[in-house]
Amino acid sequence: MGRATTIFSAVFLAIGGFLFGYDSGIIGSTIALPTFVEYFGKPSDTTVGGIVSAFQGGAILGTIINMFVADLLGRRRTIFAGAAVSCLGAAIQAGSANISMMIVGRLIGGTAVGMLTSTIPLYAAELSEAKFRGVLSGLLQWMLSWGFLVAQWLGYGCSFVSSSFSCQSPSPSRGSPSSCPVLT
Secondary structure: OOHHHHHHHHHHHOHHHHHHHHHHHHHHHHHOOHHHHHHOOOOOHHHHHHHHHHHHHHHHHHHHHHHHHHHHHOHHHHHHHHHHHHHHHHHHHHOOOOHHHHHHHHHHHHHHHHHHHHHHHHHHHHHOOHHHHHHHHHHHHHHHHHHHHHHHHHHHHHOOOOOOHHHHOHHHHOHHHHHHHHHO
16 A cells, blocks of 8 residues: 555544544533523533533443454445444434433444444554554544543534524534545
8 A cells, every 4th residue: 555545544544533633522512502501401510410411421332332243344344334423323312302302313423433433443553554553543543532522612603693593513523524534
């Protein structure tokens, strides 16, 4: 495989890291929005904790799923499945009409991120030339940081919108990057 193809593949695969950073970062600004509190009926601290931690619990579940499924499906199909599950999680979060839907959407989104982040570094290492293996595998972490940065700025921008759109628009925004591996 040529150097350009290797680099393109690794950057493309690092989308999983972007999603992890984005999802981890966006919830903090989303739950702080007055429109979120109004839309979901002033959820308790325990409920908000459940919304936030459902994503991390899903990520753990996604890595456990990979222990049993990734070798059966192979790396590419596992990444495809993780991307498809991510789109589902984004759709449920975006359309959530109540707290339960939001928690389920976060759990599903976290499951996808767990699947992606436990598969992508391995697959990137398998694709890359030996001398670039460490750098290309490290792209996942680099993209995680970019996802967190984008989430913070999007959350800041949403704080200036006074409709429920401000607390629901960040979820479908993550559907775009997660659909890339599904479409290819």
